[in-house]
Amino acid sequence: MRQPIYNSGIPGILKSVNLACRPARVRRVARFGVHCLIVLLCTFASASDWSSSEKQLAQKIAAVTGPGAAALTIQNRSSLGKRDTEIVQNGMESALQEVGVRLVNNEQAATSIAVSLSENQTAYVWIAEVRQGTADSAVVMVSVPRTAATTRLPDSMPMTLVKTLLWSGNKPILDVAILEGDASPTRIAVLSPEDLSLYRMQAGKWQAEQKLSINHLKPWPLDLHGRLIPTRDHALDLYLPGVFCQTASAATLNCRESDDPWPLGIISTPSAGSSTAPLLAGFFTPRRNFFTGVIAPAIGKFSAAPKFYSAAFLPRDKYVLWLFAATDGKLHILDGIRDQISLTDFGSDIATVRTNCGAGWQVLATNADDQSGDSVRAYELPDRDPIAVSAPINLPGKISGLWTQANGDNAIAVAKNPETGSYEAYRLTVACN
Amino acid sequence: MSFRRKLLLVFSVSVALSVAAVAWLVQEVTRKAFEETENQRTSQLVGQFQREFNRQGEEVTRRVENIAASETVNRMGAALNGTSADSAEYFDLARSLAESHQLDFLELLDSRGMIVSSAQWAAKFGYPEPAFQILSPSAQQPAFLKLEQLQDSTALGLFTVRTSAGREHPVYVVGGRRLDKTFLSTLNVAPEMRVLLYQNRGETFSADLLVNASASSRDARAAEKLAPLVDAVRRSNQEMSTPVRWSSDRADEEIFHAIPLRGLGENRPLLGILLIGQSRRNYVQLSRRIKDAALLAGAGGIVLALFLSGWAAARVTRPIEELAGAAQSVAAGSWDTRVQVNGHDEVSQLANSFNQMTTELLAQKERLVQAERVAAWRELARRLAHELKNPLFPLQLTVENLIRARTQSPEQFEEVFRESSQTLLSELANLKGIIGRFSEFSKMPQPQLQRVNVNQVLRGVVQLFQAQLNVPGKPAIECRSETDESLGTIAADPELLHRAISNLVLNAMDAMPQGGKLTLLSRREPQKVVIEVADTGTGLTPEECARIFTPYYTNKQHGSGLGLAIVQSVVSDHGGTITVRSQPGKGTAFVIELPERPELLAEIAESRAQHAGEPVRN
Amino acid sequence: MKRTGLQWLAISVLLISALSANADTRPQYGGTLHITTSMSTSSLDPAEMPDSVGARNLVALIFDTLVIVDATGRPQSALAESWQSVAGDRGVEFHLRRNVKFHDGNPLTTEIVVSSLRKANPAWNVTAGGDVVSIESAGAIPELLQELSLSRNAIAKRDATGNPSGTGPFHIVDWQPGKRLVAAANEDYWNGRPFVDEIDIDMGRTFRDQMNALESGRADLAEVAPEQMHRAVSQRYELLRSSPIELIALKFAKEAASAQEKASRDALRLSIERQSMHNVLLQGAGQPSASLLPTWMSGYGFVFSTEPDRLRAQQLRDQIPGVPSFTLGYDNNDPLARLLAERVALNAKETGLSVQLNASATELRLVRIPLASCDPWSSLLVLNNQLGLPPIEAKAHSLDQLFASEQSMLASGRIIPLFHLPLAYAAGTNLRDWTVMPGGKLNVTGAWLKSSQP
Incomplete structure (x- = not known):
């Protein structure tokens, strides 16, 4: 092989x-x-x-x-x-x-x-x-x-949105988590459909450190998505459709069938370092590629959102504005009181990043581009309609995953490069002009 | 043949001849008129067809011009612009243009004459158009004929060539319509016309090259009949006409006018021959109708003439027939026959004269009958006097002898008286006999008819006289009976018939005192039975023959002269006739002819059936 | 001031663009995918279906093979999770994937695999032992993995009546032989449940009908004639095509009976001018080819000259008394075949050969032959069998041997290659993530419909 x-x-x-x-x-x-x-x-x-x-x-x-x-x-x-x-x-x-x-x-x-x-x-x-x-x-x-x-x-469009290739390989990538080294990662975890791999940068190359198989009884959905979240105790939580895994020790990965909700919004607290606290959790359909819409806790009066592919949030002074890329192709904006629908050119994947630019919080959203692959763009919502705040940055192929990193400062975008056939994971950061 | 029939025949023949003459005259006049009309019509139709042909050519030209002026073609011309630029995208253009403009042929050529797109042979792109050099795209160029090579055949078409406008390197648009069944069927020609096209390919005539808009299997088989006309046009290269009969039926004849179709080029090759056929069926059918009408009129005329001539002949001949009938009646004895006299014409005069004649004849007959009655009475009186005188004379002598004996010799009186008494009685008996025979003749009974076999009667007579014929001491008479056994029965009174024949046999025996041969003969003739009694006796003279049946005429010493009269009376009462033929010294033959009278036989049979068991005769 | 104005203008444009679009990127579940195809088959049994790309596509929906071949021609695991050579390359042992079930609910077992492979390949020695399926043959099995990826080797479980059941991504819902197949997504598919709920395949349709169906919205995906590809693109359909995988060729039913007939065939071969046909009739689609295998597959196809040699053809023709004549048959329902046949006849006529067209002629036919796979050896061997030529004796499957074998097949005079054409498919804008393999195989397992709701 x-x-x-x-x-x-x-x-x-x-x-x-x-x-x-x-x-x-x-x-x-x-x-x-x-x-x-x-x-x-x-x-x-x-x-x-x-x-x-x-x-x-x-x-x-x-x-x-x-x-x-x-x-x-x-x-x-x-x-x-x-x-x-x-x-x-x-x-x-x-x-x-x-x-x-x-x-x-x-x-x-x-x-x-x-x-x-x-x-x-x-x-x-x-x-x-x-x-x-x-x-x-x-x-x-x-x-x-x-x-x-x-x-x-890889082509770069270094304007306000910067992509950094973290990893590429022939196997599909669901998510990548930077475990060590913030600006220049030195240790990463790569989530694939069948295993979790840990790599460490040595002499300018990623060297495999550990590979942990993911056991699951039921077949994965065709369009598989997964989430990899570092926890406080340097463990890793793996969220996969119908399966939850957790690294118990350095050499094992415990997996079980589970419909536990996936964390949707994570805000790291500076005091806790890389520790995270989810703002919201959503239930993922075990045989499909979207969230059921059931969320916890409720957003104001809304205990459920429409079925959605991904979610992002924008903290306001007194509330958090939640954005859901719904399966009906529309962007639903929930502020706890209203469910406002916005017709945008957002793709199915959105994520929140915290920056020192603009309002301090931006939403990264994919945008379909049939010719050369997908692109990602940063948006803000000064009012209730998204306004692009960066030029789109192209990725070499179709984006299959866009997740906010645990520290909230950047996001991981995963795409398949149609020319090389390899799967590539990029770290996306927003630079201020 | 009767006069009426002769008259009828003359009338009929005259009428039939007259009708035939009129029919022939009408037909001839019609034929000539039709031929003239037909020629004029053919010329008109050919002219009409040529105009139609030209119209089709103009239509093709119009369509090709529309294509040449279309934006599509001009865009293509601009794209090619005289270069060998990629013309692949126009490969299918001709087909779609041809479809939209309803053309069978369409080729788009570049300025070098290379085919860019061909509707009729799509695979021919990139090849040069063979006729490019002789194509003239000028606006005045009318449609022309061209043989078009196709994938698996060659087709004749009516073409036009035009170019896209305003370019240094124009696109040549060569479009046309196929001269085929469809084309021919779109030509607006008269109903009795049809148009065929012969595609001039090959050295000899081929029925396969004939395009017929309304082809049938019969046409295909008979197409060879057009070969002489086609060959003649191929040789002469000129228009010509000829009649072609497809079958033995004259109505199947067509007059074909052949028009050579030439193509472009120096020699203007003969590409095809248009054959415009005009059916003579209408003419022939009209001609037949005239003939049929003439025949019908002739037949009707003849029938009418027969009827009229019959009526006329009847009108003319009826008085004559009446006269003839009356004459026959007169001849048969009806002297009082009269004919009706109508009008004052010659026949009426004749009838009048006839009536006068019969009146006169009747009067004369009355007079004659009266004279004959007087003569008969005189003859009867004479005969009666003669017959009575003979016995009276001995009576007178005897009485006178008695008187004398009484007076002169009383002793002898007794003897004389006895002898005289016997003589007196004898003579009185003689007188009585004479009176009896007269009485018997006057009392001849009417015949009682029944079915009688004549041969049986003859055999009965022969048997009756057989003994007397061969009396010893007398010369023998040989009796021969020749009867026709095929004789049937006739209606007759057998006793009277027996009596009549017996009289004849007695006469014959009397005529042969020296013996001889008696022949009784019967035979059958149409509707009658003949009985002949012949002897070989002394015979009769013609005068005797003429008077022999007169009553009381006899040439015998002791004959009463009533025998043959009775025979004649019996025969006459049976509706028959009796004749005599005789030569003195050779014998005499009496011939009786009796009618068979079958109607009477039927009546007798019916009467018998009704009175079964009763005797026919009382 | 000026800058502010431009900024607002830019913001306005972005806002307008944001409000005017609706573009999901993540696959959506649900909907019925309507596909039209020219292929028509009366049986869904992979061992009985005639080999065609359409049949391969159909089989791939219902059945799985032990291995599949990826876009680069390399074998990948499918029902067989792994494999290893045994007995000195005289056989291979396959370890089956676990927890795979047939559509009728029965699990995939080695016995079923053995039975299925034996039916398709009576000459193979297929045995089962535990979880392992072994395939051995008396001689070396050439390109066994490639062979196993062919649709005829799809694993089917046949019931008592012989009806096959598969493990594929879709299970049969309605089957009207030769006309229509409706298949529903296999919820328990080992490789993930397909996005669409159902696939409705309308079979036996002409290219024209298919385009009409696509235009009218009755079909989401249709086959496109190669020469019509540019039109499909101009109509803004998404068009995908394979590598040139379909061979168009003139095929003789029998070997040449005499030297004269051989010379006639050579004259015909040398008279054919492929380039103009390619430019015009094929509208540039595919490749003119005088080789059996396309260059992308063999690497040497261009060595066989596609240029006509009319001089040589004329010389050969002059050696033959009379007018050599051929009757060329073609598929009457294939407009392109008719045009190509006409052009071949025209080319031949220039050389003095007579080629009559008769659609039903069998001695010489213009044929479309889909190559068996992307593997040159597999394709050539199958083609050799199809032509009825003597078996190829190749000790090693080297490039030289491949070339020599192909040269030998061409020298037989049984076939005159003309073109290699790609297979092309067009889809409406609502169909996403469908792919076409280089070998023409359509992959709709990962396809999804934009308008459908999950």
């Missing part, structure tokens, strides 16, 4: 964090440097892999042509870049000369070698069509395994 591909360094973290705080010119220079570094690394890694394939193909060609003069043309039909193509071409020329094929111009050669750099689903396919005189061309080919996927730099 294929293992998750761990992030080799976290350039995105550096980039996001640092670039957000530096002038634009400096950011451009830094970005260019990072690009160059990655390209060089990739080039170096790839060149060493391809040489054997080049030699293999050259030997096959020589077996057809024998030693002598030949004209070589190389055409790239694959997803290889121009640079890679040039590297392969140089490598092929060397390899052919090593096996006794002397490369000359077309006019001087009775033998022509047309190499096509092609690919199929699983590998590169390099094909040489060797034509000698008027005879039918002979075809030889080699299969070249693909190298590890080139790390793609």
